[in-house]
Each structure stands twice: as structure tokens, then as C-alpha cells.
Amino acid sequence: xxxxxTGMTLSHHDGQTFRFDAGALCLELLxxxxxxxxxxxxxxxxxxxxxLAWVRNCRxxxxxxxxxxxxxxxxxxxxxxxxxxxxxxxxxxxxxAPRELAVVNAAATGAPLASLISADGTRAWAPGATGAGLLAxxxxxxxxxxxxxxxxxxxVCGAADCSLLFADTSRPGHRRWCxxxxxxxxxxxxxxxxxxxxxxxx
Numbered sequence: 001x002x003x004x005x006t007g008m009t010l011s012h013h014d015g016q017t018f019r020f021d022a023g024a025l026c027l028e029l030l031x032x033x034x035x036x037x038x039x040x041x042x043x044x045x046x047x048x049x050x051x052l053a054w055v056r057n058c059r060x061x062x063x064x065x066x067x068x069x070x071x072x073x074x075x076x077x078x079x080x081x082x083x084x085x086x087x088x089x090x091x092x093x094x095x096x097a098p099r100e101l102a103v104v105n106a107a108a109t110g111a112p113l114a115s116l117i118s119a120d121g122t123r124a125w126a127p128g129a130t131g132a133g134l135l136a137x138x139x140x141x142x143x144x145x146x147x148x149x150x151x152x153x154x155x156v157c158g159a160a161d162c163s164l165l166f167a168d169t170s171r172p173g174h175r176r177w178c179x180x181x182x183x184x185x186x187x188x189x190x191x192x193x194x195x196x197x198x199x200x201x202x
Contacts (some may be wrong), residue, residue: 067129079104114129153175155176
């Protein structure tokens with residue numbers, strides 16, 4: 001999941017590589033897997049190395065040097081699964097599940113990661129970063145998203161066979177697809193084929 005200027009570069013299991021902008025840090029976390037058969041197929045938080053690789057490529061990049069315990073990894077995974085439920089509920093106009101709210105709210109009370117300004121003007125991170133600090137940072141980002149101006153723009157990709165969630169932060173607010181390089185382009189191809197008669201019809 002390498003980072004680009006406008007999102008993360010994802011590799012689909014069919015071999016296609018495409019750019020995806022989730023619109024928020026907490027929604028980028030959903031790329032690490034989650035509950036259910038589709039998201040669990042991409043699970044990487046079954047080991048600390050998976051979380052550390054994600055930190056290096058998410059919008060925290062280059063990311064702090066983290067120490068992560070087994071308990072912290074489990075807490076990040078639990079919070080991510082709760083975020084899936086909350087984000088989907090918001091996208092579908094359903095009430096939040098009380099347990100999922102409780103998980104994210106509890107995580108948000110911790111001390112977040114501390115960012116610094118380095119001598120060259122780029123972002124750096126305070127030493128001693130932990131999985132607990134990352135967890136609080138993620139949860140606070142979720143609170144900001146779900147209570148902020150883009151809460152009503154959390155959407156599931158419009159493709160029937162895609163479950164990626166994103167917050168549409170574009171000015172017009174008309175985004176439908178996870179990526180124009182992926183699902184948007186496939187939609188255009190299908191629409192074109194439906195308008196173009198086959199050779200047997202000409």
C-alpha cells in the first residue's frame with residue numbers, strides 16, 4: 001500500500017494497481033482488513049509487522065517508529081472493526097451500534113501521537129511512540145470525521161462488487177467510486193458497451 005500525493009496505491013487480487021483516497025486516516029485503517037468475508041480476506045493486523053507497514057504508507061507517512069505490544073495490536077484491530085460498523089452505519093443512514101461507539105470513544109480518551117516540526121520543515125514524530133498512541137490518534141480522527149462536515153459524505157463505492165469506504169472531500173461532493181482508475185473506469189467501459197451495438201447487431 002505505497003503512499004501517493006492523493007492517496008494510497010492499492011493492488012487488487014486481480015493484479016490491477018490503482019490509487020485510492022479514503023479521505024480520512026481512520027478510513028485508511030479499514031484497508032488493513034476487518035470483519036466479514038470480504039474485508040477479512042485482506043487482513044494484515046494479525047501481526048505487528050502488518051500494522052507497522054500500514055503506518056509507513058498511510059497519511060501519517062513517513063510515520064513514527066512505533067513499538068507495538070500484542071495487546072495494543074489487538075486493541076487497534078478491535079477499534080478498526082468498530083470503525084467499519086460506524087462508517088457503514090453512517091453511509092447507510094442507520095443508527096450506530098452502542099458497543100462500536102463505546103470502543104471508539106474509549107480509544108479516543110488516550111494520549112495521541114505527538115507530531116513535531118523538523119529542521120527542514122517536514123513533519124517528524126516525538127520519540128517513544130507506541131501502539132496506544134496510534135490507537136488514540138486513529139480514534140480521535142474517527143471522532144473528527146463522524147462529527148464533522150464530511151460525516152454525511154461517507155460512502156461505499158458505487159460498484160456492486162466493491163466495498164471500499166471513503167469520505168468524499170471534493171468540492172462538488174459528487175464522488176461515486178473508490179477510484180476512477182478502478183471502479184469508475186469499469187463503469188465507463190460497461191456504459192460504453194451498453195450503448196455500442198455488437199458486430200451481430202450492425
